[in-house]
Amino acid sequence: MTLPDPPYYAVVFGSQRSPADAPGYAAAADRMVELAAQQPGYLGAISSRGADGFGITVSYWASEADIARWRADAEHTLAREQGRAHWYTQYTLQVARVERAYDWAAPPAQPADGD
């Protein structure tokens, strides 16, 4: 994922999975990633979920209008309703304007002299 220089927008979604319907949830989550990536203004996303069932997904968008359009998407709306009915016990969501960004990666390992 390569993000542009700020400003851009982030949607921070923190969710607690219920124990219910792991296959249905996994299929819908994969489909939402696929569908989000096709939306105008989608810049990328990061996601993790721990063994306790708590997960965070942060998706990045060019504008608030792009986020509103994705929120209104019919298939996304249906998935959100299924999420509340079956897959989540609670969630939090914030829409935020990214002001500054940094990234870091370890330098490639160098062979020692003589290797």
Added chain:
Amino acid sequence: MTLPDPPYYAVVFGSQRSPADAPGYAAAADRMVELAAQQPGYLGAISSRGADGFGITVSYWASEADIARWRADAEHTLAREQGRAHWYTQYTLQVARVERAYDWAAPPAQPADGD
């Protein structure tokens, strides 16, 4: 965690753990949570890490000045240096202004009639 009404600030930290030094990392991560919670302007945090070693922590702050002060904290700075030297293979960080926030929780289960 109870957050105030927006605006407030979020620091989104996405990181890939190296396989190195699990006990040292865990101790430092616990200490940073404890130390962050003592900082002025700290509002709370959410965190998850998956089995692949990729994790996301989002911490919430009242102002950008509070984030800058926490970034400059000596013990935090040392932990960040250890993180780059030992614990992470890459990370991304964004500072973002939260414009809107929502949360949802499943209603408590109701006993069926006659139970």
